[in-house]
Amino acid sequence: xxxxxxxxxxxxxxxxxxxxxxxxxxxxxxxxxxxxxxxxxxxxxxxxxxxxxxxxxxxxxxxxxxxxxxxxxxxxxxxxxxxxxxxxxxxxxxxxxxxxxxxxxxxxxxxxxxxxxxxxxxxxxxxxxxxxxxxxxxxxxxxxxxxxxxxxxxxxxxxxxxxxxxxxxxxxxxxxxxxxxxxxxxxxxxxxxxxxxxxxxxxxxxxxxxxxxxxxxxxxxxxxxxxxxxxxxxxxxxxxxxxxxxxxxxxxxxxxxxxxxxxxxxxxxxxxxxxxxxxxxxxxxxxxxxxxxxxxxxxxxxxxxxxxxxxxxxxxxxxxxxxxxxxxxxxxxxxxxxxxxxxxxxxxxxxxxxxxxxxxxxxxxxxxxxxxxxxxxxxxxxxxxxxxxxxxxx
Ligand SMILES: [Fe+2]
Numbered sequence: 581x582x583x584x585x586x587x588x589x590x591x592x593x594x595x596x597x598x599x600x601x602x603x604x605x606x607x608x609x610x611x612x613x614x615x616x617x618x619x620x621x622x623x624x625x626x627x628x629x630x631x632x633x634x635x636x637x638x639x640x641x642x643x644x645x646x647x648x649x650x651x652x653x654x655x656x657x658x659x660x661x662x663x664x665x666x667x668x669x670x671x672x673x674x675x676x677x678x679x680x681x682x683x684x685x686x687x688x689x690x691x692x693x694x695x696x697x698x699x700x701x702x703x704x705x706x707x708x709x710x711x712x713x714x715x716x717x718x719x720x721x722x723x724x725x726x727x728x729x730x731x732x733x734x735x736x737x738x739x740x741x742x743x744x745x746x747x748x749x750x751x752x753x754x755x756x757x758x759x760x761x762x763x764x765x766x767x768x769x770x771x772x773x774x775x776x777x778x779x780x781x782x783x784x785x786x787x788x789x790x791x792x793x794x795x796x797x798x799x800x801x802x803x804x805x806x807x808x809x810x811x812x813x814x815x816x817x818x819x820x821x822x823x824x825x826x827x828x829x830x831x832x833x834x835x836x837x838x839x840x841x842x843x844x845x846x847x848x849x850x851x852x853x854x855x856x857x858x859x860x861x862x863x864x865x866x867x868x869x870x871x872x873x874x875x876x877x878x879x880x881x882x883x884x885x886x887x888x889x890x891x892x893x894x895x896x897x898x899x900x901x902x903x904x905x906x907x908x909x910x911x912x913x914x915x916x917x918x919x920x921x922x923x924x925x926x927x928x929x930x931x932x933x934x935x936x937x938x939x940x941x942x943x944x945x946x947x948x949x950x951x952x953x954x955x956x957x958x959x960x961x962x963x964x965x966x967x968x969x970x971x972x973x974x
Contacts, residue, residue, distance in 0.1 A: 590678025753953025
């Protein structure tokens with residue numbers, strides 16, 4: 581038992597040098613001078629002992645309703661590497677100093693892991709070496725951090741095979757299958773099921789806004805590109821949303837509160853969803869955009885007296901996406917793979933022409949996975965780093 585209640589590794593960077601038992605919380609003093617407060621109920625809830633946490637799964641067996649609503653410790657003691665809290669029924673909770681420091685909630689949380697960008701701050705998506713990402717966890721980590729931060733990245737030199745995009749996605753996590761399959765093609769074909777599989781230009785969009793849960797990540801791998809035109813465009817939808825919020829707050833308010841109707845019109849499926857174009861979370865932060873011109877359905881779920889405002893707001897948002905200040909434009913060459921947050925980044929492409937007499941000479945292979953997979957992989961890579969650091973210190 582390592583005393584942390586989970587499977588991670590927590591190097592002790594600071595010792596706990598004092599503990600003061602208050603009426604409602606314990607104040608822990610750290611060797612660097614920081615004071616962290618932990619409410620009594622929080623401490624009791626997070627007791628990592630074998631009676632409270634199953635030692636095989638590291639999942640709680642303790643239930644909050646097992647204790648009175650206002651537990652009061654009998655004592656709290658600092659031992660350097662731990663905070664020891666004793667309860668009136670004799671239960672003892674030992675909190676590992678590294679774990680407790682990592683879970684302090686009494687200090688402002690770290691700055692957002694996300695950096696919004698436009699064409700003036702990001703000339704091109706951060707680029708990485710595909711074979712290195714496939715083979716080396718250090719290179720994988722650098723790429724994934726950039727993907728989390730900027731929402732858009734490029735890999736170069738990815739092998740031009742039909743399966744490579746899946747191999748890259750599997751470095752992140754589980755690939756999400758859709759009606760397009762596990763891996764799918766983007767090319768101009770004679771009987772397309774989607775506008776994506778024509779040579780038409782595609783306006784800025786995310787994929788599958790028609791779904792209740794839009795894929796969190798999209799990977800597009802250029803296997804072949806002999807076409808003229810077909811330039812790729814990426815736009816930070818969160819940056820556009822921030823600009824809309826600043827310049828046209830009334831339109832921002834409309835797009836976050838009025839649901840748009842989305843539908844795929846298909847011979848074999850009928851996915852539909854209604855949701856705002858911009859989604860904010862409980863703190864007001866933008867967490868999702870939903871956009872795709874050719875997947876809009878007739879607007880029928882908006883309140884009657886908001887329909888015109890909804891159209892005006894929609895125009896305002898998309899007018900911004902067409903301003904050059906937001907768009908990064910580049911040509912995908914064979915071996916290039918762009919990976920982006922499909923609920924943040926709008927992607928677009930110009931019209932293209934396959935070489936005379938030929939077809940399907942601009943060929944992308946794509947797949948989807950999720951933000952959850954990205955975040956889990958980043959945490960697991962960081963856990964592995966902490967484990968090897970701990971091992972090296974033995
Ligand atoms: Fe797309």
